[in-house]
Amino acid sequence: MKFISIPDPRKAGMTKESLVDLKHLGVIPSNIGAFASVAHFAEAGGMGMPSEGATPKYWRDNSTIWQPDRAEFLYVMLERNPDGSFVRMPLNFSDPSFEIYSSGTANFYRQYATHFPFIPRLVAKAMPRYEAGRINLAAAGAAEDYPVGIYLNDPTGSNGLRPTFPSNIALRFNPQTGVPEAFLWADYIREYPFDWTPAAPPAPGMPGRLSDDELVNAASGVLASPMATKEKAAAIRYLGSR
Numbered sequence: 001m002k003f004i005s006i007p008d009p010r011k012a013g014m015t016k017e018s019l020v021d022l023k024h025l026g027v028i029p030s031n032i033g034a035f036a037s038v039a040h041f042a043e044a045g046g047m048g049m050p051s052e053g054a055t056p057k058y059w060r061d062n063s064t065i066w067q068p069d070r071a072e073f074l075y076v077m078l079e080r081n082p083d084g085s086f087v088r089m090p091l092n093f094s095d096p097s098f099e100i101y102s103s104g105t106a107n108f109y110r111q112y113a114t115h116f117p118f119i120p121r122l123v124a125k126a127m128p129r130y131e132a133g134r135i136n137l138a139a140a141g142a143a144e145d146y147p148v149g150i151y152l153n154d155p156t157g158s159n160g161l162r163p164t165f166p167s168n169i170a171l172r173f174n175p176q177t178g179v180p181e182a183f184l185w186a187d188y189i190r191e192y193p194f195d196w197t198p199a200a201p202p203a204p205g206m207p208g209r210l211s212d213d214e215l216v217n218a219a220s221g222v223l224a225s226p227m228a229t230k231e232k233a234a235a236i237r238y239l240g241s242r
Contacts, residue, residue, distance in 0.1 A: 076149030
């Protein structure tokens with residue numbers, strides 16, 4: 001499977017390949033023009049050296065062109081700490097991040113909670129029109145982060161808005177480097193499956209049977225998982241034998 005790093009514009013080593021892959025997954029929305037370098041900008045057909053505004057920003061929202069009456073744009077970003085590092089959020093399903101992560105992604109994190117003690121925290125960030133539409137590849141200093149989603153008008157969403165972060169994507173911190181990465185959680189499940197092989201129940205009177213509470217909690221976890229119906233049925237039959 002493939003883990004795709006989310007480039008940090010405040011550090012060296014950004015690559016266009018990661019940005020292209022993130023675009024392909026829908027993590028960086030199609031209306032965002034995102035670039036890793038001047039060479040990448042030129043390769044994409046850009047002319048000259050963009051230097052709008054005083055601070056670095058290696059992307060622009062092209063939808064500002066066809067939405068001339070909109071004064072503010074809202075984006076999904078990875079939250080940072082005051083020291084500039086990315087926030088490492090313990091799994092907390094009541095956190096507002098899980099209004100952005102999909103229910104399927106949340107179930108994946110529940111199932112693999114021991115694999116992900118910390119995940120990137122997602123937040124909403126508003127930008128005025130000019131800031132959203134500008135790009136500056138020439139300035140020095142701390143660059144603006146790449147968005148990993150936008151908010152669309154949707155009467156069914158919270159406050160009439162809906163984030164576009166893909167429902168089939170999860171995020172993690174690379175265990176070796178600490179770099180935030182995106183991946184398809186369905187690929188992760190196929191790569192690291194649980195073993196639901198049925199086993200014989202303990203003999204009568206032998207220890208090891210699940211209590212009623214343990215059985216109900218375990219079955220609830222199986223039902224909430226993204227497994228196929230056949231796999232869920234096998235897992236519940238196994239639990240019933242415990």
